[in-house]
Amino acid sequence: MALGLVLSAPAFAAQTYTLDTLHSAPTFEFKHLGITTQSGRFNRVAGSVTLDPGARKGSVTYEVETSTLNMGYGAEGPESPGYQLFDVGHFPKITFKSSKLAFDKAGVVVAADGELSLLGVTRPLTVQVQHFQCSISDLTKKPLCTADVTATVKRSEFGMLRFIPSISDEVQVHVPIEAYQD
């Protein structure tokens, strides 16, 4: 153990965390007909986070498998509107990457400036981070960092124009993150 600490000392400053994919699935909300707030989800994601709280630096990569779209209407497939909107056949992944996490004075992550790739279009996106906290998990006894991430995306900026305005241009994204230290 001591040996391990010595060996890893210089690199120790930045820790890497891997997402618990079960508890890190994104949901999104949009307005239907300008009235109701409908939501959908992607069931499968992968991602990792590096954190160096001392240096107030960190990065994140987050990948969504578009084929796991789940609207609650039953099985999605090539003919379903959801698959067509996300053009699942051509774009198997939605990705968000940031190497610029924003920390507050207390060293808490509060936002991330990054880039979202959707339908092959990559654009800057700033996401908000709430409830950020690192602790030892009661369940697994492993170091864990968690947060609720939110963002607002205008899908038209990524070329997703279909069904606007019946299905709103603006989409609210919510991603709970639970990431265990490697």
Add this chain to the structure above:
Amino acid sequence: MNRLLVACAMAGGVVAPAFASDNYTFDPEYTIPVFEVGHLGFTTQRGRFDKMEGKATLDFAAKSGSVQFTVFTNSLDMGSRAWTVHVSSEGLFNIEKYPTMMFKSDKLIFDSDKVVGADGQFTLLGVTKPLTVAVNHFACAANPVNHKFMCAGDVAATIKRSEFGMTKYIPTVSDEIRISVPVEAYRDQ
């Protein structure tokens, strides 16, 4: 937009005295209950029930109405099979013993001509308790896509699951559950 307004005005004219009270049936594709819980005290996790049925009556002249909403618990969808099975099990939604959850109200709350809430009874795990839900963004209009007259809104409520006997995993999984139900209901022909 004009079409919506015209449809509204027409519908208002037609329904006035003859059909003081109209019946509405919830559209299952756009009425899907979502719930949120706090997990580990930190993150907000969401689950969903994919199947429900609901009916409402609305009498705008009398500013009264009722609603009956049944959720089929075996349509629980947490996004992964393992998690869904876990949350369906005894101690949580216990779907084999309790195949439905229900909300009933015969006291819709109006503000002018909009429904803004409902005082009713919620049944979960066989326990029935009073529950007041809020209704946001309420509007009635002809759906511009299929031209059928509908009333819609976002229903929101907060419950404490412990009050219904669902105490497992508190506080790892929060006692408080926030419920959001978009409702789109078509007027019966």
